[in-house]
Amino acid sequence: MLNKYKLLVVAGVSSIISLGFAQMPASADPLSGLTNMLNTINRAVGSVDSTVQQLDGTVKNVSGTVDNLTRTLGLQSRGSGGSVSEADTTKQILDIYQEWYKQLNPPEQEIISWLVMEFARGREVTFDTISSTEWFQQKPLQEQQLIGSLVFKLNEITKASANEKDRFLTYAFCVNSGSSNCNP
Structure with a gap:
């Protein structure tokens, strides 16, 4: 280049x-x-x-x-050799999301799926907005901690893919549905 x-x-x-x-x-x-x-x-x-x-x-x-x-996200480091284009970066971010999501246990996947749905609806998905909901406040402290961690991790993914929000959401819905034919 x-x-x-x-x-x-x-x-x-x-x-x-x-x-x-x-x-x-x-x-x-x-x-x-x-x-x-x-x-x-x-x-x-x-x-x-x-x-x-x-x-x-x-x-x-x-x-x-x-x-x-x-x-x-606690995943294996990915060496980026050679030049990196924006399209390659988005694909890497989508691949990272899939790898991370598949490592989550079913209750965590359910939380992430709900958060992605909220993000798609255009609702602000921050710890402040989630923690003020009745749903969150009824959870035990340990589960609140887990939800908080998941919120912050998902926010990092959405920030990294902000230039291609629709592409991320399409891919995330596919991954979250359990499909194995998701095309980043």
């Missing part, structure tokens, strides 16, 4: 140089045109370098998101 940007930099710098020489007026100070052209090239290279650094940071952030989510 970075090789494409390097090629763009080379092509852009070549274009600027040829344009600069083609339009350089004759003057008493022939170096002033060259200095201006070099300053323009320097700014263009700096801008492209900044873009490449931002893209590199985005890829590292995406990898970090997947790694953090995996750790939060």
